[in-house]
Amino acid sequence: MADVTLYHWEPNANSGKPMLALEEKGVAWTSRYINMLAFDQHKPEYLAINPQGTIPAMTHGKLVLTESTAIMEYVDEAFPGPALMPADPQDRWRVRWWMKFMDQWLGPSFSMLGWSVFVGPKVRQLPREELEAAIERIPLPERRRAWRKAIEGDFSDEELAESRRRVALGIAMLEEELGRRDYVATDGYSLADINVFNSTYSLPVSQPDLASREKTPNIMAWLKRVYQRPAVQRTWAMGTTDLATRYRLVMEEVG
C-alpha cells in the first residue's frame, strides 16, 4: 500500500487529473469523495487538509499536495509505473506548455460555461441561508467571488461570449495539434492528454456544433483512443451523479 489518499470530486476537470494519473501509474490509493455541490471542500474537516479549500488534494504519507496539474507531475515522478512524461526536453516543454494553456487560458472558459449551466443551477436549489453560510466559509477571496457569481448566475453576456470564443479557438487549436501527432504535445500518451481530456471529453455532447465526427475528426479519434484506456474506464466507473449518464452518452457519440 502506497499510503496515498486523494480528496476528489467526480472524475471530471481538476479532480479527474490526479485520479487518472494514479490509475495509469497503477498506484493503490484511497478515495475520499468531496461533494463539491454540498460545499464539502469548505468544511473544517477538509480545510484541515487543504486550508485553501480547493479540490483535489492528495496526501502521500505525511506530505500534502494540492493543484491538480502539479499533483500529476508529482505522481509521475514519485511512483514507478509507465512514464507519463516524454524523455526529450522539447517534448517535455510542449507537454507543460499545453497544460498551462489549458489550466490558465482555456480551462477557465470551459469552467465558466460549465458553472453557468450546471454548477450554478444545481447549488441554487439549496436554501439561501445555507448558501450564504457556505460562501462565507470559502477561504480564498477570488474563489468566494467566483462561487457568488455562479450561484447568482451573474455572468455578463460579454464574458460568456468571450468564454465561448476561447472554447471555439481552443477546440480548433486542439484539432490542429492532433493533426500533427496522435496525442497532445508528444507522440505518446502523457500528462498533457490526461489534462486536456478531463476538460474536453464531453465536447461531442456539450458542444456538438463545435466538436463532431465531421468538424473535428482528429479530436474524435483521439477521444476514442483515450476512452479505450483501461485506466480511463476504471476511473469513469467511479463517477456518480449526472456525470455517469453523461459519460455513457459521450461513449455512444464517439463510438
Place this chain on the structure above:
Amino acid sequence: MPDSSSAPVLYHGEPNGPSLSVLAALAESGLAIECRAIDLLAGERHALPGVEVAQALEYAVEGEGPVLVANGEAMSEAVFLAQYLDEAAGGCGLQPADPYARWQMLMWCRQATERLSPAVAYLGNLAHSQARLAATGHGEFAALLATIASEDQRKRWQELRDGVIDAAKVEDSKAKVAQFAARIEAQLADGREWLMGPFSIADLETCAWLRSMRELEADAFAGQDRCLAWMDRAEARPSVQAALARATTANPAHSFAPGPEINRWG
C-alpha cells in the same frame, strides 16, 4: 522554406521579467545557444524568422516574453524554457531532484506567474511603456496589431496604447506585489539562502519579475529586509549579471511589453 534543422536561437527583450529569467537560466545551463535581442514593445516578437509552428508564440499565457526557436518550433513561457534549458543541459541544478521539493518549486513558480507577474506587468507597462505606445503613429500601431494573432492579447496592447486604467486592477496589482514581498520574507524566515533552500528556477523567476518593483512600489519592501537581501544575492549571481549585461538601454527594469492577463475567472 525555413530551415528547421538550423541551430536554436533565443529571441529576448531587455533583461527584465521573463527575458531576464530565461537569459539567466541559459547562463546557468552553460548551453551555447545564440541570443538575439528584439524590441518587444515594437512587436518584433511576432515577426521572427524560421518559425514553422507558431502557436506557443501566438498564444503564450505569459504575453510578450522571450521565444526560443528550435527545430522550427517557437517555444514560450519563461519557467518552462528554464526547465527545458536545465534538462537539455542534462541537469544544471535549477530544479530539485526530489519529487516533493520539485512540486514545491513548481507551486511557487505558479504563484509567481499567476499572481505576481500579471500585477508587475500591469503596473510596469502603465508606468514605462504607455507613453511610448501612445506616441506611436496610428498606421504603425495598426500594422503592429495586425501581426498579433491572439484577440485578447491585441486587446491588451490596444488598452495600453489608449491609456485605459482600471483603478481596481491597479489597487489589486499593488496589493499582490506587497503580498509577494511578504511571502518571500516569510519563506526566508528560517534563514535559508534561497527560496527553496537550494538555488532554483523559483529564485530566477521571482527576482526577474520583482526587481523592477523596488523603484515603482518601494513601500511594498518596507521592513522586508530578508526579501531585499535575497534579491541582492540573486542579482549578484554571475548568471543574472551576465543577463543584465545584455541590456541595451540605461535601465532594463523600465522595459515592459503587454504581459499576462489578470485572472478573468475564479
